[in-house]
Amino acid sequence: MITSKNSPVLTIVVPCYNEEEVLPETVKRLEHILEQLMSNKLVSEHSTVLFVDDGSKDRTWELIEQYHLTHHLITGLKLSRNSGHQSALLSGLMTAKEYSDCVISIDADLQDDVEAIREFIIKYHEGYDVVYGIRRTRTTDTMFKRGTAQGFYKLMTKLGVQIRYNHADYRLMSKRTLDHLAQYREVNLFLRGIVPLIGFRSTEVYYDRHERFAGESKYPLKKMLSFALDGITSFSIKPIRLVTVLGFILFLVSVIATIYGLISKFMGNTVSGWTSLIISVWFIGGVQLLAIGLIGEYIGKIYREVKHRPLYIIESFLSADDKEVVTPRAASSHEAELQHSQV
Incomplete structure (x- = not known):
């Protein structure tokens, strides 16, 4: 068992867009796994879950505020508008790295197995800076989605892009990895391709992907095609x-x-x-x-x-040390500006 002295501060970053239907269950499961990790001294008692509201049009931010007041592990970040999944995820990562030893990113829909978080942390204690969550199979996907996804990964590999097969944005990154990620100042974000470029020691954790717990997918075919095109043109000529x-x-x-x-x-x-x-x-x-x-x-x-427009603008930040909504002085996509904007 790892002693409290060696327990890292973990932040679980969860980008959200119109997730009011699934949010209560997401809070419940992530709190449960975080409390287990704390009781086993695998992570610090100062660890938290950071929900990032990407300009939702439903009650997502209202629920985040409520959970922040009633659950001591819940924090929140509200963007001024919908900036897209990758930008919302980056805003959470850049905010969390200021007070965390390691950060795990996961989507709010509960398709990624939260129980794998424990394995992520164990790998972190073994000295890995990056831990990739890899799907074992794609049996839950339709034949069309499975075929197009596999074709995309194969195409990216042939184009010379360093990308992990069957990996989305479910991963752990250490603080020093995030510090170097902040140096990538590009607007056309494709984190699945950027993170492997950083290097450092990495490994994989395999898990089974579930059906979406509630609500509708935020990635219809049109967005998936756009995302794939961005990935291809952002990393290869x-x-x-x-x-x-x-x-x-x-x-x-x-x-x-x-x-x-x-x-x-x-x-x-x-x-x-x-x-x-x-x-x-x-x-x-x-x-x-x-x-x-x-x-x-x-x-x-x-x-x-x-x-050089900012990827996102932070409207409010609900920190773990304060139960009031804190409004940053300014916010931007880049590391230097973010350091001035955090509370």
């Missing part, structure tokens, strides 16, 4: 290189077609086929539009990066 290669191939095809046309003319067979002409026009036109769209994606990301 290979797609745009493929456009160059494709352009070169089409150039060679056009040269061959030109030679064929000249030979046909000299041989007196100058009647060209309507089908081949239409197919060529549509194919080349489609490739051009695809190439322009892909280039536009990269230009759009450059545009967002150079503006």
